[in-house]
Amino acid sequence: MPDLQLLIFLVILLALIFDFINGFHDTANAIATSVSTRAIHPQHAIIMAAVLNFFGAMYSTGVAKTIGSDIVKSASHVDEHVLIAALFGSIVWNVITWKFSMPSSSSHALVGGVIGAVLMTSSGVDGLNFTGIGKIVLSLILSPLVGMVSGCIIMLLLFRVFGHSRPTSINGKF
Template identity: 70%
Template sequence: MHELQFLIIAVIVLALLFDFINGFHDTANAIATSVSTRALRPRTAIIMAAFLNFIGAMYSTGVAKTIGGDIVKSANHIDEHIIVAALIGAIVWNLFTWWIAMPSSSSHALVGGIIGAVLVSTGAIGLNFWGIGKIVLSLILSPVIAIIFGFIVMNIFFLLFGKYRPSSLNNKFKRLQIITAATMAFSHGSNDAQKSMGIITLALLSGGYIDVFEVPYYVKILAATAMACGTAIGGWKIIKTVGGKIFKLQPVTGFAADLNSSIVIFSATLLSLPVSTTHVVSGSIMGVGSAKRVGAVRWGTAQQMLMAWVLTIPCTAIVGALVYYLMCFVFGL
């Protein structure tokens, strides 16, 4: 088999593996709140999330174009070796954070892996700093926006429903939470699955298999299927962290958090901006919890998540760079 063909296949396999891991790593984003409040049974929630992740992934390709076109200056500054190294860096980080049950951003991991591998391969000249700045800004601002709007949404709920008995209110919102869990799953798929679509399309473009950066339909199907399959497995460790270790959720607060997260994530998708769904959901829960009582939020867990948030891009950049160095040594690049 020709080396280029082998590398393209390697990129596709690794990108789909990344998507699969992203699916079970980030399952918590879509269903943690509804499972923790017992609005949905875990298995039912996962099946619903898997289906709607698939549908969401087929929605658009704007985020894929941002990931594939805004990190490097052009296809001339990236090749399949770089993409393989970047994907391995992101996958290693995702598996590590899943193993220690720490919610982290697959988006950060992928961006960091690409940056590290490109820096080693072509140097800073190959990076599109304007595009990277836009991506990093969206990754940083989205959880902050989620916290602020989560706080506002929950306070509006207090004003609207404060006179109702908590037990009666929670019973009503337990049913409504099924709807927001569904919208959350769709939003998650609409943003997260596109990242691997962008990577595969970038590899096809750099390898000369396509002439312009347009995501082929079969790439959309593959990425959507991989994420749906990963979601179907479910990342129970992170579900427990997101669903219960940040703030003790009830149906009304879970509904507010999911509603807020869905709006933030889907708005980013419409703007073709990649965001960390993990951090948006976590930010929404923090905002909702703070509205009830600042002390009700377990800020120790939040600090650990913030640490993972800060470390993800530099750590995956280092891993991506090291993998590329290793590939250079092994294959004589």
């Protein structure tokens, strides 16, 4: 029994480390534009990101449900060893991409970590849910495109409404 307790403790410890690294890794991606354009003071942007990330996690568990149910065919394919490998791989990937200033998503690293860890178990390819993985890959491809189109539409609308205004008169409102 102590071995199982040690593995569970290790999963919890790695999950906390992953969450900490996710905080400084993904927060920088989220606030970089606002801070670099001096639209928001860095301290305010970090506080806003922390509060919104917390409330986002409390409001929706969609990412956790996707990771928990769409990657593997059955929960029986995931044990403490798979979780440890997935979390460790995600942590290493996040630290490497952070060190070399490469943009990368912690959620995507975790998805890749789970896929890789399940592949290395005795269930191998049979343990993976390729329909669910296909949905994840499709969302990875479509989400930037939808974001770019939505951003373009919003900017066109903003230019139509505020294009005649002087920047100094509307900066405070934004």
